[in-house]
Amino acid sequence: MNKKFKGIYAALLTPFDQFGQVNVKEMKKLVRYLIGKGIDGFYVAGSSGETFLLSLEERKRVLEAVLEENNGEKTVFAHVGHISTEFARECAVHARQAGADAVSAISPFYYKFTADEVKQYYFDIMDSSDLPMFIYNFPSQSGFSLTTDLLDELCANGRVAGVKFTSNEFFQMERMKAGHPELTLLNGFDQIFLSGLAAGADGGIGSTYNILAPVIRKIYTGFLSGDMETARENQAYVNEVISVTRKYGTLKCIKVILQMEGIEMGEMRRPFLPLPQEAMDSMHRICEEFVRQP
Numbered sequence: 001m002n003k004k005f006k007g008i009y010a011a012l013l014t015p016f017d018q019f020g021q022v023n024v025k026e027m028k029k030l031v032r033y034l035i036g037k038g039i040d041g042f043y044v045a046g047s048s049g050e051t052f053l054l055s056l057e058e059r060k061r062v063l064e065a066v067l068e069e070n071n072g073e074k075t076v077f078a079h080v081g082h083i084s085t086e087f088a089r090e091c092a093v094h095a096r097q098a099g100a101d102a103v104s105a106i107s108p109f110y111y112k113f114t115a116d117e118v119k120q121y122y123f124d125i126m127d128s129s130d131l132p133m134f135i136y137n138f139p140s141q142s143g144f145s146l147t148t149d150l151l152d153e154l155c156a157n158g159r160v161a162g163v164k165f166t167s168n169e170f171f172q173m174e175r176m177k178a179g180h181p182e183l184t185l186l187n188g189f190d191q192i193f194l195s196g197l198a199a200g201a202d203g204g205i206g207s208t209y210n211i212l213a214p215v216i217r218k219i220y221t222g223f224l225s226g227d228m229e230t231a232r233e234n235q236a237y238v239n240e241v242i243s244v245t246r247k248y249g250t251l252k253c254i255k256v257i258l259q260m261e262g263i264e265m266g267e268m269r270r271p272f273l274p275l276p277q278e279a280m281d282s283m284h285r286i287c288e289e290f291v292r293q294p
Contacts (some may be wrong), residue, residue, distance in 0.1 A: 007220075008039060009040055009043050010039050011047070011209065012062075013030070013210055020267075030265075031065075033263060038213055042070065044100075063078050078091070078095035081104070100131065101132070105133070106136040108144075112143070122157075134164050137167060140166075152179065162183045163184075168195075186202065193220075208238060212291065218234040222234065241290050248279045
């Protein structure tokens with residue numbers, strides 16, 4: 001297994017300015033804030049970053065801002081996935097040129113692509129970038145579920161380094177790890193991070209890591225050291241936050257909380273609507289009781 005990729009990674013949100021444009025200054029500020037919180041690295045322009053509401057040039061600009069501020073300190077994954085192979089390939093080429101450590105890609109979506117078409121999509125991206133690839137398995141959103149057989153075929157390319165596993169099919173995760181112990185599996189659902197670790201994950205990537213990185217770290221180190229009580233307590237801590245934020249939209253809530261932490265995040269792009277005023281008291285409570293606690 002490539003130990004370089006083990007750890008906890010923030011699925012970065014994308015800050016926008018008052019005009020709805022990517023805010024490079026605040027993007028860098030968020031990176032620095034999270035480095036200070038002890039994060040191992042960043043997953044850039046993924047679902048949490050509103051990637052499918054960004055243009056090609058905006059996705060490039062976001063990645064460049066992250067890499068410039070990070071300056072080689074932490075690991076950076078560039079999500080390059082798209083419904084279009086050519087779009088994804090251009091993102092992948094840019095990721096290599098800009099200095100990302102690895103690329104990742106959701107499977108192509110909307111149309112019911114065959115397994116062979118999905119496989120060729122990944123081969124095309126890997127051949128374009130020559131960077132380590134993390135397959136992004138998110139069947140509830142993409143409509144396509146990575147199978148162990150398809151993973152076997154993809155690994156024949158030689159550039160697959162791991163899987164971002166955003167699913168609760170832990171049998172499938174365990175079988176993938178058993179079949180490919182050299183791969184790094186990163187759990188994708190924050191609310192079941194501990195469960196993913198138990199099934200074989202080597203770390204995690206998540207949106208709440210933007211506001212709860214020290215708590216996520218305690219889950220991770222607790223599990224690795226065999227201190228399951230600490231791991232469970234901190235997973236419950238994370239889930240207390242998620243149980244509130246999911247009522248209003250987790251990404252909206254995280255943006256508001258980061259705003260309270262001094263990072264100008266702006267609103268999410270339409271068709272997302274702003275967080276209702278009635279939710280603000282809950283966000284203040286989360287910030288005080290959970291985010292700002294040691």
